[in-house]
Amino acid sequence: MAADPNKLGIFVTSPQHMRHILGIAKAAVRADKKVMVFFTFKSIHLTKNPLFYELSQLCAVEDIAICADSYICEGFDNVNDVPRGLIDKQMRTQAFHGAILDECAKYIVM
Amino acid sequence: MESLKVYILIANRVYNDGIRSGLGLAVENHYAFPVIMNGEFPRFSNYMSENIAWIADMEGQVFSCGAEAPTDLPEGTEIANISLEELGERMREADFIIPYGLPKQSHEPPAACSE
């Protein structure tokens, strides 16, 4: 699949930049761009930030996911405690990051 | 699908999970180059050692930049030394550069998390 020139991938690896992530995603949507986001390792704690739900509503279901292994490693229950704004099929593997690299013409790490 | 060259820079001892993330891309047929900066090495558990070896099997490489890589790693687990200048030159050819997690801490870890 060729990368979509109007799609921005955001790879979230830090647990402390929710304000920037949401700010960038909102600005991208204002500019008629699509946003695809993956949260991994300790950044999955951002799913407990109230701003996370707002972010989840800016993305198509297939365009936002978190690393299920990271979520479990950090002690959360991936069955009974799916983050607000997500459904179980958005608990994914690192392959989702690979999909971001393939599908998004632009990319930023947060 | 095009195989991409991806450098994952690890500057903080807590964020050596960047190596697992690199392996995740390697199994997607990308070239993964995790770089441990300034001696922020992980604990070399069997899992971590296997991941490092597997990245090499997939034509990637784990590097150490700014500190000598340990030489007493399990067989098949190799970390190559690279200078900052060499790293910069190699990254000019990268498709993606990922400064992973958090920056280096100012202080050594307290006893509660030092082992």
Added chain:
Amino acid sequence: MKILQVYKSEPTEDVKKLVEILNRDRVADEFKLYIGEPNYDILVQKIFANDKTVCWW
């Protein structure tokens, strides 16, 4: 090749050196996220105007 360097915190000497090498002979731009209230609209414009973005710690 147009490259954008984004900083989430003040760059270290190592980061400055790597950026110097990455930017050599290229059209380079930068954006500092750690100063004041960032204008995310401008950042997104820059991301889409450049071929590659590196977002440092």
